Amino acid sequence: MIVAFSIAFFSQLARAATNISATTVEHFAWNDIMGWIDFYTPQTVWVWGDMVEGYASSTVGDVSLDCATTRNGNICATSNYAVCNGVYSTSTGCTADASGNLSGYAWNDTVGWISFSCYNHGNCSPSYGVAVNGNTGEFSGYAWNDTAGWVSFNYTNPGSPTSTVHFVNTDWRATSSVGYIESATIDTQVVGGATLNSITWKGTKSANGISNATYVDFQIAVSNSSSGPWTFGGPAGSGTNYYGTSCSDGGFTGGTAINGADPDVPICINPTQVANYRYLRYKVRLRSNLIQNDTPRVDDVILNWSI
Secondary structure, X not given: OEEEXXXXXXXXXXXXXXXXXXXXHHEEEEEOOOEEEEOOOOOOOEEOOOEEEOEEEOOOOOEEOEHHHEOOEOOOOOOOOEEEEEEEEOOOEEEEOOOOEEEEEEEEOOOEEEEOEHHHXXXXXXXXXXXXXXXXXXXXXXXXXXXXXXXXXXXXOOOOOOOOOOEEEEOOOOOOOEEEEEOOOEEOOOOOOEEEEEEEEEEEOOOOOOOOOOEXXXXXXXXOOOOOOOOOEOOOOOOOOOEOOEHHHOOOOOOOOOOOOOOOOOEEOOXXXXXXXXXXXXXXXXXXXXXXXXXOEEEEEEEEEEO
């Protein structure tokens, strides 16, 4: 048995510029009074799994999407509002779920509050809302302002006020962030080669304690030369799958698991793939939740082998 020590953290990517499409027809919403609302040119709008930040521009001034990121800085102390990727509450703010269903309020100094979901009003007759397709990044649907009326985010919306091609598109996708760590070469010091039986990790699945959608799993590479070559693989011997089934779940020859294995639980390795090799390496895959605000933490990795 050998213990290899490593610490792994990864977090949400740094927020800079904008992830709204620069293509002309892919960054405009339309309102009959406000005209074209440009979500790209200010270079401040950013769509995340928890909310939408920044401000768009229009002929009647900024459309501010979050009180913390206005042109004048953070004004949340005097006016607290947000457009959430999930559920908005006036008392608790965003309950984010990275669903792509937007809710909450934007603000414009000329026309006032712009509602992104009929649920904000507690009245969905007629029903309306703005959504972001988690696979394509394309916005659809309508927002509402009591003075200016409907704000269309896609020209294909039913009853769109204009047939001119327009929609808002973002690079954001409803997906987790994934981080990888490869170990150094581990020498079993068994000249005739050893067989790796299991791998166990210590740490926590949820570093921030706010998600059960994070996970950890592994690939293994073996060689009889300290210089490799190193070909990482999972239970099927493929680089596309990862070991995650615990031995206690009957995965004595190794298997994949949607949510990986819990810490302090041995993950069995397919012995036919790792028998009689002196040297080995492991690769750890750490996946965040969809909102990308929580990640696993791996402190120790324990390998168990036999001669």
